[in-house]
Amino acid sequence: MAWLRPISAQVIGTSFEDIPCHSGLYFDPLDPETPHPLPNQTEQPILNWPPTSDQLGFNAYYTPYDQASIGLSDGDSVGVTNRNSIVGAFSDGDQGYEISDCDGNFTLEFTPIDLQEFSQASLSIDVWIATTGYEGNGVNNTAQSDRLHIYVQDLDQTQQRDLLNTTGYDINDLDIEGRWLRRSVDISDFNQAQLVVTARNNTAAEAFYLDRIQVEGTLASNSINQTNPVIFPNPAKNSFTLLGHDQANTLLTLYDVFGHNVWTSDSKSLTHDVSMLHSGLYFLSLVKDQNTRTQKLIIE
Structure with a gap:
């Protein structure tokens, strides 16, 4: 007697909807010359959020250029937002996550997910890259070297798979600006999967937006x-x-x-x-x- 047929279902995800949304800019209170976690600040946009049983959590980190700049100490548009003047509308709901003008490296790490009970699994994310004049090819850790790298890493097996990686290219040459891009990757062979977003930009016009993150899986058959x-x-x-x-x-x-x-x-x-x-x-x-x-x- 079968108690559970193979079931395909959304395992976990987030569209940043059930998170308080604060207007204005985020000001990093810590030293922009040293790498550090980015703390949430009262009445400023949310950068970090804990997981729940049906929603991914996330944590933000800052790493300076090789020649450190001002980082996020001057006030920048990062974190959970409902500002849609650039994207027109978010792909799922009224909120998303923005990374803009970070004057350094901004990393967003999502809660690791245990996939060992799944025979198949995939991760998808919507990304919007604002249309503007990006600089460099993302190879050098400098202000004139913009990049966006989104990948999934398996914490058990030290492997990773890209969803989007502009490193080595001028973003303007990739035809990926000004629209929502749906990116997906198969992670069926992963045990502990973690989504990571790393971004480098240095003007307010250089903005990346994230929305509708979904992890879907097929439960293995059991009899x-x-x-x-x-x-x-x-x-x-x-x-x-x-x-x-x-x-x-x-x-x-x-x-x-x-x-x-x-x-x-x-x-x-x-x-x-x-x-x-x-x-x-x-x-x-x-x-x-x-x-x-x-x-x-x-x-x-």
């Missing part, structure tokens, strides 16, 4: 016999029932796609309330008599 547990319904909404399993002395634990323990129960009840959890993909661990069994659960 069980009549004595093994079945989750019903799956997908679930507010609760699920565990059938075909003696729950006496059983510890149930739900993990999100980041590997975080988000719910635990040792209840003997067949039906379990999960209304407090966000929609998304989870892994249900059943531990009984030192034996562990893992099932996949989707909450809508």
Whole structure:
């Protein structure tokens, strides 16, 4: 009896929609001559955000040119934004993420995702590159060497795959400005996938925008016999029932796609309330008599 057919679903993503949006510029309070994480500042655009069960988190970092400049200390347009004067409209919703005039190297790292339970997986992102006069070919770490590099790295296997890399080219020669570009990459062989965006630009007109990041995957097929547990319904909404399993002395634990323990129960009840959890993909661990069994659960 099959308890779960192969299921294709969005694993995780973000369109920067459920994040407070502050107008104005971001001012970096730290030394522009040294590499450092970029802290969020009160009432300024958000640069960093923690993950949830159904939304990727992200963290921003600054690295100076070889000959350090002012960096982001003078106030620049970076972070979560709803300003759409350049893009016209964001590709998904009313907000996106902007990287402009950073006078150095701006790196945005997203939360690593555990893909070991998936037979297939892919990551996609929408990118807008403002139309203007970019400088250099991005090879040298200088103010006249603009670049945008977006890639996925596997933290377990030290490999990476590009979605977009302008290094070695003048951005103006690539025919990628002034429209939303959808970039996708197959990461089926990745274990711990992390999306990374690195950008270098030095004027307000040189602006990069990000939106509609999606990680999609196909869960591997699993078959069980009549004595093994079945989750019903799956997908679930507010609760699920565990059938075909003696729950006496059983510890149930739900993990999100980041590997975080988000719910635990040792209840003997067949039906379990999960209304407090966000929609998304989870892994249900059943531990009984030192034996562990893992099932996949989707909450809508």
